[in-house]
Amino acid sequence: MAEKATRETAGSNKPALELHVPEPRYRPGDTADFSHIDIGQPGDMPRPDEACAPADMHDLAYGLVRVLGDDNKAHGPWDPKLSPDTLRTMLHHFSTTRAFDERMFRGQRQGKTSFYMKCTGEEATSIATSMALASDDMIFPSYRQQGILIARGYPMIEMINQIYSNKGDKLKGRQLPIMYSSREHSFFTISGNLATQTPQAVGWAMASAIKGDTRIAATWVGEGSTAEGDFHSACTFATVYNAPVILNVINNQWAISSFSGFAGAERTTFAARALGYGLAGLRVDGNDPLACYAAEQWAANRARANAGPTLIEFFTYRAEGHSTSDDPSGYRSAQEQKEWPLGDPVTRLKDHLIALGEWDEERQAAMDLAAAELVKKTTKEAEANGILGHGLHHPFRTMFQDVYEDLPWHLEEQAAQAKKEREIKWPGEEPWS
Numbered sequence: 001m002a003e004k005a006t007r008e009t010a011g012s013n014k015p016a017l018e019l020h021v022p023e024p025r026y027r028p029g030d031t032a033d034f035s036h037i038d039i040g041q042p043g044d045m046p047r048p049d050e051a052c053a054p055a056d057m058h059d060l061a062y063g064l065v066r067v068l069g070d071d072n073k074a075h076g077p078w079d080p081k082l083s084p085d086t087l088r089t090m091l092h093h094f095s096t097t098r099a100f101d102e103r104m105f106r107g108q109r110q111g112k113t114s115f116y117m118k119c120t121g122e123e124a125t126s127i128a129t130s131m132a133l134a135s136d137d138m139i140f141p142s143y144r145q146q147g148i149l150i151a152r153g154y155p156m157i158e159m160i161n162q163i164y165s166n167k168g169d170k171l172k173g174r175q176l177p178i179m180y181s182s183r184e185h186s187f188f189t190i191s192g193n194l195a196t197q198t199p200q201a202v203g204w205a206m207a208s209a210i211k212g213d214t215r216i217a218a219t220w221v222g223e224g225s226t227a228e229g230d231f232h233s234a235c236t237f238a239t240v241y242n243a244p245v246i247l248n249v250i251n252n253q254w255a256i257s258s259f260s261g262f263a264g265a266e267r268t269t270f271a272a273r274a275l276g277y278g279l280a281g282l283r284v285d286g287n288d289p290l291a292c293y294a295a296e297q298w299a300a301n302r303a304r305a306n307a308g309p310t311l312i313e314f315f316t317y318r319a320e321g322h323s324t325s326d327d328p329s330g331y332r333s334a335q336e337q338k339e340w341p342l343g344d345p346v347t348r349l350k351d352h353l354i355a356l357g358e359w360d361e362e363r364q365a366a367m368d369l370a371a372a373e374l375v376k377k378t379t380k381e382a383e384a385n386g387i388l389g390h391g392l393h394h395p396f397r398t399m400f401q402d403v404y405e406d407l408p409w410h411l412e413e414q415a416a417q418a419k420k421e422r423e424i425k426w427p428g429e430e431p432w433s
């Protein structure tokens with residue numbers, strides 16, 4: 001401070017300028033307390049008409065759309081009134097996704113893959129939302145929406161082959177594990193470069209409208225990634241052209257070890273970003289499967305009616321580490337997850353079905369066991385195609401294929417050099433395998 005003061009010109013009474021550097025409320029060892037967060041009451045937010053002007057739904061960007069109450073019943077105008085069968089299907093996808101995450105995480109610890117990312121606690125933001133879309137609406141995901149592939153019936157063995165980068169991997173080991181792609185399931189290739197999927201989704205939606213198609217696009221992006229310029233370009237294009245797109249912002253409050261304050265959460269909500277662009281903005285309890293479904297359905301109806309794009313913030317909590325490479329005990333309080341007031345989406349859906357008289361703990365236990373067994377069996381099948389480091393990957397030569405119709409001369413040279421080096425390193429072995 002003393003140094004700053006000497007820089008002031010004589011006679012000036014202007015205060016020295018200061019920066020604010022955000023600091024999370026709780027660090028390891030701290031007692032976490034979320035009582036400062038206003039989560040409102042289930043059923044207390046209005047449900048405006050889907051063609052509503054963004055300026056007329058201002059409050060929805062600051063409140064929290066909630067449906068499920070502490071009584072495990074559905075409340076208010078956002079209740080999507082899903083049938084018990086649909087709710088059980090959703091629960092089944094939740095259970096499968098959780099079992100899948102558990103086993104793949106363990107597989108990384110056992111050295112079968114180099115990398116994995118769980119979505120624990122955030123299942124509703126991908127599964128419940130995608131169930132509100134048509135199966136051929138185009139998904140532009142981040143890396144934490146494996147639940148969408150599971151909900152869309154993508155073969156689990158393909159996911160595991162990709163995670164193991166084995167000879168069954170349709171992406172031929174060219175993508176980081178978990179960065180899936182499936183044209184048949186309208187699931188755009190995951191990119192590790194954060195937020196690139198957002199302008200791509202808007203562009204795809206614009207193309208769909210230009211062609212006079214009926215399919216809409218939806219993208220998922222982490223709250224930390226909304227600080228990327230790409231996200232803001234996406235918002236601008238979406239509003240300018242009224243693109244039939246949904247921008248889902250998953251606010252799990254952490255971006256690896258950076259808390260959401262570094263993306264602007266101390267100042268306003270992520271849903272409020274929408275207002276400045278003239279987009280519809282909704283802020284939703286991301287751990288409430290019914291609210292997630294209802295919000296996505298609202299935005300899909302809006303987009304399909306050419307009434308405009310929507311930005312939805314799903315307020316949730318990343319219950320586990322960022323990835324297998326992360327250890328959250330080094331930067332946040334272990335208590336946070338327990339104290340987090342919006343609970344666990346799987347438990348909330350299960351308890352809702354039980355409250356409806358449509359489910360019980362025995363059936364839940366059987367469902368979870370069946371999911372774990374399915375994942376185990378499929379893992380074994382995928383392991384027959386190879387695991388990390390066991391040689392059963394795609395042949396080495398394939399790294400020079402597919403990008404160009406005719407291999408350019410400089411890549412031909414590189415390929416020849418690589419082949420020669422491998423012959424020296426592993427004499428007597430097939431250099432291209």
Ligand SMILES: Cc1ncc(C[n+]2csc(CCOP(=O)(O)OP(=O)(O)O)c2C)c(N)n1
Nearest residue numbers: 144192193194222223224225252254255256
């Ligand atoms: C352009 C870019 N910058 C940085 C990274 C490194 N990185 C990978 S994930 C991540 C955190 C993203 O957090 P968030 O957007 O909140 O998503 P979450 O992981 O919480 O789902 C970072 C910084 C990257 N992959 N790409």
Ligand SMILES: [Mg+2]
Nearest residue numbers: 222223254255
């Ligand atoms: Mg995040």
